[in-house]
Amino acid sequence: MTVEAGVAHRFGPYGGQYVPETLMPALGELEAAWVAVGEDPGFQAELALLLRDYAGRPTPLYLAERLSEAAGREVWLKREDLMHTGSHKLNNALGQALLGRRMGKERIIAETGAGQHGVATATACALLGLECVVYMGEEDTRRQRPNVERMRLLGAEVRPVTVGARTLKEAVSEAIRDWVANVADTHYVIGSAVGPAPYPAMVRDLQRVIGDEARAQLLERAGALPDRVIACVGGGSNSIGTFTAFVGDPGVRLIGVEGAGEGLDGGRHGAPLTAGGRAGILHGSLSAVMQDDEGQITDAHSISAGLDYPGSGPEHAWLRDSGRAVYCAVHDDDAVAAFRRVTVLEGIVPALETAHALHHALAPDPGSSTRDLVCLSGRGDKDLAEVLARDA
Amino acid sequence: MRETAADAGPAAGEEPAQAAGRRAGAASGAGHERIAAAFAAAPGRAALMPYLMAGFPTREGARAIGRAYAEQGADLVELGLPFSDPLADGPVIHEAGTRALANGTTVADALALCEELAARMPVVVMGYLNLVLARGAEAFAATLVEAGASGLIVPDLPLEESDEVLGACDAAGLALVGLVAPTSSPERLRAIVQRARGFVYAVSVVGITGERTALAAHVGPLLERVKGCSPVPVALGFGISTPEQATAAAAAGAEGVIVASRLMREAGQAEDPGAAVGALVAGFRAALR
Numbered sequence: 032m033t034v035e036a037g038v039a040h041r042f043g044p045y046g047g048q049y050v051p052e053t054l055m056p057a058l059g060e061l062e063a064a065w066v067a068v069g070e071d072p073g074f075q076a077e078l079a080l081l082l083r084d085y086a087g088r089p090t091p092l093y094l095a096e097r098l099s100e101a102a103g104r105e106v107w108l109k110r111e112d113l114m115h116t117g118s119h120k121l122n123n124a125l126g127q128a129l130l131g132r133r134m135g136k137e138r139i140i141a142e143t144g145a146g147q148h149g150v151a152t153a154t155a156c157a158l159l160g161l162e163c164v165v166y167m168g169e170e171d172t173r174r175q176r177p178n179v180e181r182m183r184l185l186g187a188e189v190r191p192v193t194v195g196a197r198t199l200k201e202a203v204s205e206a207i208r209d210w211v212a213n214v215a216d217t218h219y220v221i222g223s224a225v226g227p228a229p230y231p232a233m234v235r236d237l238q239r240v241i242g243d244e245a246r247a248q249l250l251e252r253a254g255a256l257p258d259r260v261i262a263c264v265g266g267g268s269n270s271i272g273t274f275t276a277f278v279g280d281p282g283v284r285l286i287g288v289e290g291a292g293e294g295l296d297g298g299r300h301g302a303p304l305t306a307g308g309r310a311g312i313l314h315g316s317l318s319a320v321m322q323d324d325e326g327q328i329t330d331a332h333s334i335s336a337g338l339d340y341p342g343s344g345p346e347h348a349w350l351r352d353s354g355r356a357v358y359c360a361v362h363d364d365d366a367v368a369a370f371r372r373v374t375v376l377e378g379i380v381p382a383l384e385t386a387h388a389l390h391h392a393l394a395p396d397p398g399s400s401t402r403d404l405v406c407l408s409g410r411g412d413k414d415l416a417e418v419l420a421r422d423a
Numbered sequence: 424m425r426e427t428a429a430d431a432g433p434a435a436g437e438e439p440a441q442a443a444g445r446r447a448g449a450a451s452g453a454g455h456e457r458i459a460a461a462f463a464a465a466p467g468r469a470a471l472m473p474y475l476m477a478g479f480p481t482r483e484g485a486r487a488i489g490r491a492y493a494e495q496g497a498d499l500v501e502l503g504l505p506f507s508d509p510l511a512d513g514p515v516i517h518e519a520g521t522r523a524l525a526n527g528t529t530v531a532d533a534l535a536l537c538e539e540l541a542a543r544m545p546v547v548v549m550g551y552l553n554l555v556l557a558r559g560a561e562a563f564a565a566t567l568v569e570a571g572a573s574g575l576i577v578p579d580l581p582l583e584e585s586d587e588v589l590g591a592c593d594a595a596g597l598a599l600v601g602l603v604a605p606t607s608s609p610e611r612l613r614a615i616v617q618r619a620r621g622f623v624y625a626v627s628v629v630g631i632t633g634e635r636t637a638l639a640a641h642v643g644p645l646l647e648r649v650k651g652c653s654p655v656p657v658a659l660g661f662g663i664s665t666p667e668q669a670t671a672a673a674a675a676g677a678e679g680v681i682v683a684s685r686l687m688r689e690a691g692q693a694e695d696p697g698a699a700v701g702a703l704v705a706g707f708r709a710a711l712r
Binding site: 047048049050051052053054055056057194195200204207208211212213214215309311312313314315320322324325326327328329 | 506507508510511513514517518521524529530551552553554555556557558578579580581582583584602603604605606607608611615626628629630631
């Protein structure tokens with residue numbers, strides 16, 4: 032794993048640290064600790080060992096033949112769904128929980144949307160013997176009931192958030208408020224590449240293992256790089272983790288797929304990068320956000336709890352503006368169709384979040400890609416009730 | 424109808440020379456001066472600065488609360504702009520903002536209220552950064568000054584990110600208030616205080632806004648650290664919910680006392696918000712005499 036010397040605060044104009052003064056010293060402490068463990072072979076060895084023996088890395092790269100046939104090109108799936116806890120989230124949660132313990136923090140807090148990051152954090156805390164509190168929007172506790180039960184089994188306290196739209200945005204806000212009040216003994220394990228610096232860069236560095244592995248695996252198996260790298264984007268952690276290894280490969284197109292919800296026109300979506308518009312401040316950084324003319328953050332909507340977020344990681348906003356990556360959005364209905372299709376074609380039940388990326392991979396490509404790499408960011412068992420209820 | 428800040432409130436006309444002499448600040452500007460004068464002219468041991476959320480519980484209710492503040496002897500008023508995602512606020516202020524937005528309150532409504540309040544006392548607007556950036560820092564500051572505001576508090580704008588907004592506020596004559604917290608290191612605290620205009624807002628708790636049972640032990644030393652290097656007065660806020668705590672804050676060295684959640688809780692429950700909240704403010708006023 033590569034950790035930069037020093038941590039980026041800005042990605043082009045985006046990023047920064049827009050938080051109450053109370054937290055500023057903690058962000059400084061966190062950044063210093065993160066830089067220190069980057070140069071500490073002991074920490075890196077412990078994390079690498081856990082990622083291998085406990086979490087199951089490296090994850091396989093799978094050439095999905097029936098999916099390839101349907102798409103008319105090679106589709107390679109990076110199987111993060113096979114990680115322990117069923118998604119890529121554990122890469123980040125393990126690293127940050129280890130970091131929190133090293134900083135002497137006895138209490139870990141996290142937010143969760145789909146529940147995958149909450150489960151990953153609760154798992155890491157169980158492993159390391161740390162107290163764990165997870166904030167989750169009440170609406171999401173309903174949509175993702177199995178993950179709530181898993182977190183509680185793992186010994187975490189799940190606190191439903193009952194303000195606003197009761198989804199991921201409110202859960203992040205509540206976690207930040209908790210952190211402001213308990214900053215001395217608490218580390219906030221943010222689940223995506225969002226938030227104030229150093230979080231976006233730190234989460235990217237913990238997730239870039241996805242793309243680093245996939246790039247090496249593909250070169251070995253196919254003897255070539257992909258034409259396209261496709262990943263879903265909520266806050267943007269699996270996507271930035273997949274993209275980073277390929278940013279320096281000019282021939283590789285990077286495509287982030289957001290949740291179009293019921294459509295971009297009506298505002299009922301979760302696609303701030305695709306929709307464009309004025310940048311704004313949400314959860315401590317400047318990035319693409321959904322907001323009205325006054326600057327009020329508007330409620331996102333997506334069938335997938337993990338994409339139901341009006342903000343985005345600041346590095347994605349910069350990848351978009353600089354032209355290095357492109358972003359598009361897939362409707363709820365199309366994601367559900369892809370969820371079903373991939374399940375039948377490959378015997379893999381993808382997370383609804385991932386199904387957005389899979390829909391895009393299955394759609395015609397005007398750029399004539401012959402080889403796609405798709406980050407299969409998580410498994411979809413948690414989504415069965417939501418999908419079945421929709422069909423009923 | 425509109426009065427300018429310079430000739431409006433009684434505080435502005437009283438003992439300006441004394442105010443300037445007491446605290447010879449590096450900053451200047453009409454907003455800064457009016458705030459300094461209000462602190463200097465405060466009748467008791469500390470200036471009283473109650474908070475009110477624009478549009479809460481209703482637009483008319485907020486107006487009544489503002490009038491009650493002025494009548495009950497508030498020295499300044501903190502006017503909150505409702506925001507969808509108020510990270511520094513606890514449940515009471517968050518709920519007040521949510522209700523204000525739900526009843527359609529806009530920044531323009533808040534500015535109209537600001538103008539009304541500014542005729543009677545200096546107004547310090549509290550707004551989250553995204554509201555500032557939506558209009559652009561320069562336009563936002565100019566609009567606030569036009570509405571008679573004297574100062575601006577941006578709770579999610581730390582020192583490192585504040586250049587643009589501070590420049591815009593200075594150019595417009597609006598005092599950008601600096602916030603310090605119990606967690607601020609001595610070096611940070613000094614840097615914040617040196618850039619503070621109007622007054623320094625000392626956050627009394629490690630946490631978000633909301634009522635607390637007692638003043639934390641670190642408040643005295645925190646106030647002392649600020650006063651040791653500050654060219655402007657220091658006001659204490661977050662968690663002050665009883666007259667006894669206000670008295671204790673003044674005794675600990677606070678030159679101003681900010682009360683928010685206790686008042687907004689009352690405003691959300693009372694049938695006659697103006698009367699109910701006014702009675703509470705009278706209690707705080709008496710405690711600070």
